[in-house]
Amino acid sequence: MSSRRTIDWVAVHxxxxxDQIRHAxxxxxxxxxxxxxxxxEAGVWDRSAYGVISLAGTPRTEEQRLAGAVLYAGRGAVLSGAAAxxxxxxxxxxxxxxxxxxxxxxxxxxxxxRPPITVVRTHRLPTPTEIHGLPVAPVTRAVVEAACRMTAFDDLRALLAEAVQRRFTTARALRSELESGCGRGxxxxxxxxxxxxxxxxxxPEAWARSLAASIPELPPxxxxxxxxxxxxxxxxxxxGWLDDVGLAWEIYSFRHHADPDAFGDTMRRQARMTGHDVHVVAHTPRQLREERPQVRRDLLAAYAAASRRPRPAVRVQRAA
Known part of the structure; x- marks a missing residue:
């Protein structure tokens, strides 16, 4: 009689x-x-994390790699940070x-x-959202956790700006999460x-903000x-907007304006402003990086020109 074990491989998978499963x-x-x-040993399976076996061999996808991390961390684990x-x-x-x-x-x-898996113990374990079958921290928590581990300011700026610009979260929610965290980073x-x-x-707007703040002749x-x-x-x-004289500052980003529709929207917006007597000055991100003295001169000249004209009949709509 055969002593071979009968394994329900369908149930295993x-x-x-x-395709990741715990050794146990x-x-x-x-x-x-x-x-x-x-x-x-034969390469049919692989060890994707400590105590975790990849039934598909070496993990090839991001989801497989992250699944191995979740299984390693164990019951109730939640993905956060950049991957989330x-x-x-x-x-x-x-x-x-x-x-x-x-x-x-x-x-x-x-x-x-166990690198490349970073396990963080927390008193504030979030209720996860399931994405591609993986338990993922809420987007605000994930963004803040990712940001606190970045070292380059422009990477930080890009992530936080995108999260708010695309309405994944709000600046207020990010602030609340940051103040609730452990403080690291x-x-x-x-x-x-x-x-x-x-x-x-x-x-680029962050660069522009820094430059504008360095010009004492300009108001905030x-x-x-x-x-x-x-x-x-x-x-x-x-x-950008200088309300006392009605001066608009536009930053023409290639990333945004490489899209013909987006560039068309920008041109229409500028035409509407100039049509209502708003003085508009524009620069590119490259100018902000490489031609800062000239940009300063341009802004001061535009501010002086706008000051000599009647202020346009427009106002800033206050947030509700």
């Missing part, structure tokens, strides 16, 4: 998460340790060359980090979040305000 679960299904070792932000659909998230996965677990759990995030709270919605500039006519009709949302 159904129990796997993106394979044993529960009756798979022998020797069988697991033999298949891993990408799963939510954010695009301005720098790729980690080490493929680090950030996983949150209850504070009472004692699971150590927040010193780098705070000045960038202050830019977002001031109305900045892109990296508003960022992305909504301009309306006297009857309440919406006129435009310029990038």
């Amino acid at each position: 159904q129990a796997a998460l993106h 679960d394979l044993l529960e299904f009756g798979v022998l340790s020797s069988t697991i070792a033999r298949r891993v 932000a990408r799963l939510h659909g954010l695009e301005r998230v720098p790729k980690d060359p080490n493929g680090t996965a950030l996983v949150l677990v209850e504070h009472g759990r004692h699971r150590v980090s 927040t010193a780098r995030v705070r000045p960038v979040l202050a830019e977002i709270e001031d109305g900045v919605r892109s990296v 500039m508003m960022w992305n305000p909504r301009l309306v006519l006297e009857d309440g009709t919406i006129l435009a949302d310029p990038d």
Whole structure:
């Protein structure tokens, strides 16, 4: 009589998460340790994380890699940080060359980090959202966790600006999450979040804000305000705005204006503003980086020119 074990392989694959399954679960299904070792050695399976087996061989997809991290972290684990932000659909998230996965677990759990898996114990384990079958932290938590681990200001700016600009979250929600966190890395995030709270919605706008603030002859500039006519009709949302003289500052980003429709919208917006006597000055991100003295001169000249004209009959619509 054969002593070969009968394994329900269909059930094994159904129990796997993106073809990743815990070594202990394979044993529960009756798979022998020797069988697991033999298949891993032959390259049919692979060890995607400590105690986790990839039934598809070496993990090839982001979902497989993250599934291995979740299974390693154990019951109740929640993905956060950069990988979670990408799963939510954010695009301005720098790729980690080490493929680090950030996983949150209850504070009472004692699971150590094993690169490239970073395990963070927290008293505030969030209720996850399921994305592609993976437990993912809410987008605001994921963005803040990712931001606190970035070191480049422009990467931080791009992520926070995209999250707010595309309405994944709000500056107020980001501030609340930042103040509720553990504090690690927040010193780098705070000045960038202050830019977002001031109305900045892109990296070039952040450069522009810094430059404008360095010109003592100019009053404080508003960022992305909504301009309306006297009857309440919406006129435009310029990038920068000096309200005392009605001067608009536009930053023509190639990333945005490479889209012909977006560039057309920009030209129509500028035409509407000039048609209502708004003085408009425009620069590119490259000018902001490489021609700062000239940009300063342009702004001062535009401010002086706008000062000599009657202020246009437009006003800033205050937030409700």
